[in-house]
Amino acid sequence: RGRLRLPGPGSRGHARLGRSGAAAQPAAEEPGEVSTRKKTFAEVQAERLDQAERTVLIKCPSRLNEKKLLQYLSSHGNVKSHFFFENRGISALIEFSEKSSIASLQDAVGIPSASEHHVVPFKSRLFTFTLKNPVSQHLEETPLHLSPQSHIPVKNLIEKLCLADSISSQMYILLDEYQLTEENIRLRFLACSLVRDFARAYFPDSTVKPFGSSVNTFGKLGSDVDMFLDFRDTGKHATKMKKGPFEMEYQMKRLPSERLATQRILSVIGDCLDNFGPGCANVQKILNARCPLVKFSHQPTGFQCDLSVSNSIAIRSSELLYIYGCLDSRVRALVFSIRCWARVHGLTNSAPGTWITNFSLTMMVMFFLQRRSPPIIPTLDQLKELAGEKDKHIIGGYDCSFVSDLRKIKPTKNAETLDVLLSEFFEYFGNFDFRKNSINLRKGKEVNKPESSPLYIWNPFEQDLNISKNVNQPQLEKFIAMARESAWILQKEDKTQQMINKEPWGLAALLIPFGKNNSSKMKNRMKGIGSETIRSLLDSLKLNNASSQQKAVGK
Numbered sequence: 001r002g003r004l005r006l007p008g009p010g011s012r013g014h015a016r017l018g019r020s021g022a023a024a025q026p027a028a029e030e031p032g033e034v035s036t037r038k039k040t041f042a043e044v045q046a047e048r049l050d051q052a053e054r055t056v057l058i059k060c061p062s063r064l065n066e067k068k069l070l071q072y073l074s075s076h077g078n079v080k081s082h083f084f085f086e087n088r089g090i091s092a093l094i095e096f097s098e099k100s101s102i103a104s105l106q107d108a109v110g111i112p113s114a115s116e117h118h119v120v121p122f123k124s125r126l127f128t129f130t131l132k133n134p135v136s137q138h139l140e141e142t143p144l145h146l147s148p149q150s151h152i153p154v155k156n157l158i159e160k161l162c163l164a165d166s167i168s169s170q171m172y173i174l175l176d177e178y179q180l181t182e183e184n185i186r187l188r189f190l191a192c193s194l195v196r197d198f199a200r201a202y203f204p205d206s207t208v209k210p211f212g213s214s215v216n217t218f219g220k221l222g223s224d225v226d227m228f229l230d231f232r233d234t235g236k237h238a239t240k241m242k243k244g245p246f247e248m249e250y251q252m253k254r255l256p257s258e259r260l261a262t263q264r265i266l267s268v269i270g271d272c273l274d275n276f277g278p279g280c281a282n283v284q285k286i287l288n289a290r291c292p293l294v295k296f297s298h299q300p301t302g303f304q305c306d307l308s309v310s311n312s313i314a315i316r317s318s319e320l321l322y323i324y325g326c327l328d329s330r331v332r333a334l335v336f337s338i339r340c341w342a343r344v345h346g347l348t349n350s351a352p353g354t355w356i357t358n359f360s361l362t363m364m365v366m367f368f369l370q371r372r373s374p375p376i377i378p379t380l381d382q383l384k385e386l387a388g389e390k391d392k393h394i395i396g397g398y399d400c401s402f403v404s405d406l407r408k409i410k411p412t413k414n415a416e417t418l419d420v421l422l423s424e425f426f427e428y429f430g431n432f433d434f435r436k437n438s439i440n441l442r443k444g445k446e447v448n449k450p451e452s453s454p455l456y457i458w459n460p461f462e463q464d465l466n467i468s469k470n471v472n473q474p475q476l477e478k479f480i481a482m483a484r485e486s487a488w489i490l491q492k493e494d495k496t497q498q499m500i501n502k503e504p505w506g507l508a509a510l511l512i513p514f515g516k517n518n519s520s521k522m523k524n525r526m527k528g529i530g531s532e533t534i535r536s537l538l539d540s541l542k543l544n545n546a547s548s549q550q551k552a553v554g555k
């Protein structure tokens with residue numbers, strides 16, 4: 001799995017690349033091992049965006065001679081890497097060494113004949129490769145290696161987990177199965193780069209960058225691609241012009257609010273994708289949302305995409321999580337397990353609603369790791385103290401500065417195993433005083449709730465906002481009950497006996513819906529929780545049991 005073929009002179013070798021979140025890194029490190037991933041967030045982003053600009057996507061016939069395709073492409077330049085994947089047929093992602101190769105290829109390819117359908121003559125980097133004489137070309141073909149773009153179903157995962165020798169190894173197995181592969185990351189950046197080609201038709205200085213779980217090291221195969229339009233040059237120009245004795249500026253359309261400008265830009269780009277974008281389907285403009293966005297499915301890459309306009313705070317959140325995810329291998333392993341656990345039990349859902357979001361849940365895991373003794377990750381205030389001059393970011397009056405160079409952060413002295421951390425996580429939040437306290441990652445401390453939302457998680461950068469304002473009391477209580485039940489399962493466990501009985505144990509036992517049979521036990525676990533919500537909670541549990549395991553395969 002996770003292979004990427006790197007063609008070179010006389011080489012048929014396969015480079016095995018780690019299924020890691022950002023840069024090449026061993027998939028499952030042991031705690032304490034020095035991470036090889038030391039690149040800053042900005043460096044990774046820049047490298048990946050550059051790579052995506054040198055990349056094209058080619059739809060191929062199902063039976064294909066790989067060598068012939070590469071031979072044909074090499075007449076336009078050196079192919080640096082490539083891989084095949086299945087998505088409505090076979091496609092090949094091709095990375096050239098030089099950007100100019102793409103122009104050369106674009107010059108040489110034909111335009112589809114307008115026999116049945118008329119075509120919009122927008123020349124993208126999406127092509128179709130066909131064989132003129134398929135029969136004779138079949139002879140020399142070798143089977144293509146297809147890189148998987150989705151994770152295994154939960155049922156199969158549970159079987160795999162049962163064969164592990166500790167909960168820690170179970171958690172690393174889950175991480176390895178679910179995390180983004182090198183290939184999937186390339187596809188995500190390519191999707192952004194293809195949208196950028198449209199944005200540039202109007203705004204030649206613009207870029208489209210991914211944020212959220214595609215880049216914060218917590219992305220799972222199958223999760224959406226969050227992307228934003230960035231007009232990076234606007235800031236630069238302003239400072240340049242201030243230096244001389246004159247001032248000259250662009251005449252630009254003025255609108256009463258930034259929000260209106262955002263809505264207009266997104267509206268036009270949305271129409272553009274809808275009308276001219278090959279494979280852009282189900283384009284939905286959601287311009288009245290708090291954060292206006294365009295949703296669409298990008299069929300050539302197979303991603304569900306959310307396009308918004310540059311949101312500096314969201315980017316800082318992505319970078320903060322990136323830093324936490326890179327600091328210690330236990331961080332990502334724990335987040336993936338908790339996210340999967342929450343999905344199976346219907347605590348999170350891909351549709352918006354009153355449940356906890358993956359983003360909030362990830363922040364809860366970060367907070368828990370800050371609270372360990374000694375802490376496994378630093379607080380945001382500590383990261384701010386380490387910030388250099390270049391790391392200064394003031395956004396909308398908020399100081400969003402924190403260190404970007406991972407080497408400046410001292411590794412933790414905490415050596416707790418993931419076995420301990422998983423069970424302590426459930427213990428901690430099963431007994432957290434949510435009525436009184438809120439979760440503050442900046443201070444790494446529980447602080448009095450400033451208002452009465454059931455779950456209060458301080459937005460790390462906009463200190464007066466609660467990122468989990470949407471969560472209602474029943475959802476929070478369901479979370480607490482599930483956490484208590486899980487802590488209980490882990491405590492009473494007799495692994496050897498369960499293995500002999502061929503029963504799921506450890507993490508595997510937590511990924512099976514707790515079922516109707518358990519509802520009496522659940523009642524015990526819910527002692528002390530407001531009785532008015534118990535009934536609705538148990539009802540929702542029953543409803544969830546049937547469908548949650550299939551649903552968990554979704555987002």
Ligand code: GTP
Binds near residue numbers: 212226317358359
């Ligand atoms: P998955 O897509 O579920 O894998 O995780 P994600 O982190 O990408 O979440 P999502 O796609 O829902 O949101 C994308 C990004 O938007 C997040 O990473 C955050 O940076 C930001 N975001 C999402 N929800 C909130 C919220 O409630 N408050 C704030 N401040 N930012 C949010």
Ligand code: MG
Binds near residue numbers: 212213214223224226
């Ligand atoms: Mg997302």
